[in-house]
Amino acid sequence: MAAENIKHAFFCAVITLIIAYPILGLNLIPSGAVVSLEGADGSTIAAIIAAAVVVFLFQLFRDSIMARLGFLSRVNPLSGREPMPQHKRARLESWLLTGIIVLALFWPFFVSRGSVDLATLVLIYIMLALGLNVVVGLAGLLDLGYVAFYAVGAYTFALLSQYTGISFWMSLPIGACLAALFGLVLGFPVLRLRGDYLAIVTLGFGEIIRILLNNWTHLTGGPNGIGGIPEPTLFGMEFGRRIKEEGNTSFHETFGIAYASEHKVIFLYLIALVLAVITALVIRRFMRMPVGRAWEALREDEIAARSLGLSRTAVKLSAFTIGAFFAGFAGTVFASKQGFISPESFVFLESAIILAIVVLGGMGSQIGVILAAIAVTILPELAREFSDYRMLVFGAAMVLMMVWRPQGLLPMRRIHIELKDQG
Amino acid sequence: MLVLENVHTHYGKIEALHGVSVEVKRGEIVSLIGANGAGKTTLLMTVCGNPQACSGRVLLEGRDITREPTAQIMRSGIAIVPEGRRVFSGLTVEENLHMGGFFNTKSEIRESLDHVYHLFPRLKEREQQRAGTMSGGEQQMLAIGRALMSKPRMIILDEPSLGLAPLIIQQIFEIIGQLREEGITVFLVEQNAHQALGLADRGYVLETGRIRLHDTGKNLLNNPEVREAYLGG
Ligand SMILES: Nc1ncnc2c1ncn2[C@@H]1O[C@H](COP(=O)(O)OP(=O)(O)OP(=O)(O)O)[C@@H](O)[C@H]1O
Ligand SMILES: [Mg+2]
Secondary structure (H helix, E strand, O other), rough: OOOHHHHHHHHHHHHHHHHHHHHHEEEEEEEEEEEEEEEEOOOHHHHHHHHHHHHHHHHHOOHHHHHHHHHHHHHOOOOOOOOOOOHHHHHHHHHHHHHHHHHHHHHHHHHOHHHHHHHHHHHHHHHHHHHHHHHHOOOOOOOOOOHHHHHHHHHHHHHHHHHHHHHHHHHHHHHHHHHHHHHHHHHHHHHHOOOHHHHHHHHHHHHHHHHHHHHHHHHHHHHEEOOOOOOOOOOOOOOOOOOOOOOEEHHHHHHOOOHHHHHEEEEHHHHHHHHHHHHHHHHHHHHHHHHHHHHHHHHOHHHHHHHOOOOOOHHHHHHHHHHHHHHHHHHHHHHHHHHEEHHHHHHHHHHHHHHHEEEHHHOOOHHHHHHHHHHHHHHHHHHHHHHHHHHHHHHHHHHHHHHHHHOOOOOOOOOOOOOOOOO | EEEEEEEEEEEEEEEEEEEEEEOOOOOEEEEEEEOOOHHHHHHHHHHHHOOOOOOOEEEEOEEOOOOHHHHHOOOOEEEOOOOOOOOOOOOOOHHHHHHOOOOOHHHHHHHHHHHHHHHHHHHOOOOEHHHHHHHHHHHHHHHHHHHHHOOOEEEEOOOOOOOOOOOHHHHHHHHHHHHOOOOOEHHHEEOOHHHHHHOOEEEEEEEEEEEEEEEEHHHHHHHHHHHHHHOOO
């Protein structure tokens, strides 16, 4: 037993050394045209060795340390509470949601411009996560390339506005539908795949889209991206100081108020809010419809679902398409918010973050996903002081989360179908 | 009702059914018995179009369904209780039953729900329980109930007695007999040859992908070959 432990601890320490030394202990020094490799200084090496020793000791005494840490799950105030009855929970949920929305409507008028900007980003992630939640949480299809649809939405708007001068409002449905079309097209080849294979193929698809955007230079501008994407207008009113497009009026002149750059930010935030609410409501509606139950049935047991006459093709494609549609929505808002997009905004890390939101939120539950989106987007911003360690903080938060609530923040209680009170 | 004509089915290069012909007439209970790996499940799955027969024909109420997609076959008045029950373990009993009536109207669902609860009062008691937490016998009842929710004219059961205690098996076979009274045609696959043949109007014995014997249930029960191989002498 003890010998076993020592062996394991030693192994872990060696692994730590192997990983840490090349990453932290070696530096690439550019000198003129050549790059030379240099070992790190003494203190770094000492730190690496110290880290290995810590790992060794931790692994050696892991059992007793973990037993001490067991109190962590007891500290958690939410553990061991009885779940609320169904109807009470549903009422509370809808009150809570209404409250949040009302608060969110007035909140931007009292806070700084930076906060509103961040909140818009949060709303975009909420849309993305709600959409991915359909694919991963409800239909159980692990999609690692979700960011591709987000990119399709964003680039659709960017390109359309550049080449045809179409407005944000026209582009919103077009971008979403095009993303949905991509979802449909991608859905076909991956229908037969399950689990790991599906994950890998979707991952590849996400990368293909990004690389395509990167290399199709004469259309997409390649790595330079596309700039000058217009902001949304309100009934033909622009929010800039000067009017960019002929025929439009400007917001501050129409209402006879002084120009303020905040107007634009708040307007964009409100648009994102409305779209996020629409996303949540539409998907909620889908969950109650037969197609929502079909997603769940297929996730639970494919053979049983098919034996009941459900078509695997139709059910999976519908999940993919609907998920992609809302990613396209979010992409259009994102392009408009940034005013500039490049393939760099659509790397795999984005997919991973959206997936993390869905998993943290508790696979399938909408409120959980919304809370997780807020946490995951805002935490790194709050942790900006230790910007170098942001990902570390993020990782630690994830680990704690998994210790405390392995089922996610608010795991899904499926919407119950009741027939008795009707008719 | 259901006719299989000289059906061959392959898994890749391996042929699992070598020309099987079976007929189930309206209102009958027909039992299919055979050893492990004889191809019983394969035969049932071929009827459902997954995998499809590579030659021969499958006719359901006179319609050729050999090349139809599974979803379409399963919506034409036939229901299957798959091997190993396969209830939706995360859903409650009630929701499982609802899934069974996926393509029916609300009033039809309510009607069949009453019917299923009448057949299996135990399911009514457990309405709100998650299917995954129920006992094997209860899950089997649920699987049968779910199949009945679509009001099928014919029901196919793949080893409903698998892993159940004698008392529950008895109960389930009684229910199957009751289904025949209601006019539902039953095609039953079983290892439990004694019970299955005792209940059946007619029976087939499948051996390594071929039909070995075919007779009435009673005659098969008395057949020395069958007694030797499937009833322990
Ligand atoms: N998906 C598959 N791929 C390849 N071979 C298969 C597959 N399913 C079944 N087989 C093979 O086909 C043959 C018949 O299998 P089948 O499941 O139909 O037997 P069975 O009579 O239902 O047996 P049991 O009583 O154990 O359920 C077996 O040799 C099996 O290995
Ligand atoms: Mg079998």
